[in-house]
Amino acid sequence: MGNKKIHRVPADQSLAARRKRFYEDGGCPIHGVAMGQSDGWYDNDPWGPYTIISCGRNGCPVEARAFSPEGPWDLLPEYAYLIEDETIEHSR
Numbered sequence: 001m002g003n004k005k006i007h008r009v010p011a012d013q014s015l016a017a018r019r020k021r022f023y024e025d026g027g028c029p030i031h032g033v034a035m036g037q038s039d040g041w042y043d044n045d046p047w048g049p050y051t052i053i054s055c056g057r058n059g060c061p062v063e064a065r066a067f068s069p070e071g072p073w074d075l076l077p078e079y080a081y082l083i084e085d086e087t088i089e090h091s092r
């Protein structure tokens with residue numbers, strides 16, 4: 001007991017900071033660390049083959065598509081709100 005790992009969360013959780021962590025580094029928008037491949041490769045997308053990467057830190061559910069190990073990356077739709085401008089979200 002008492003050995004549960006806790007991953008630190010960056011203090012800056014602004015949309016700009018989250019976008020930078022995700023789009024520039026392929027990291028989790030919340031935790032800012034690289035996400036690991038958690039699935040096989042799919043080839044049914046017009047953008048090309050992709051796989052699924054996920055965070056998992058502190059039980060973090062964030063998942064994204066990765067079109068190569070160096071990106072581009074695309075958050076799954078259910079997590080897109082993490083990096084979306086609220087004004088866009090509210091205008092739907």
Ligand SMILES: [Zn+2]
Nearest residue numbers: 028031055060
């Ligand atoms: Zn995370």
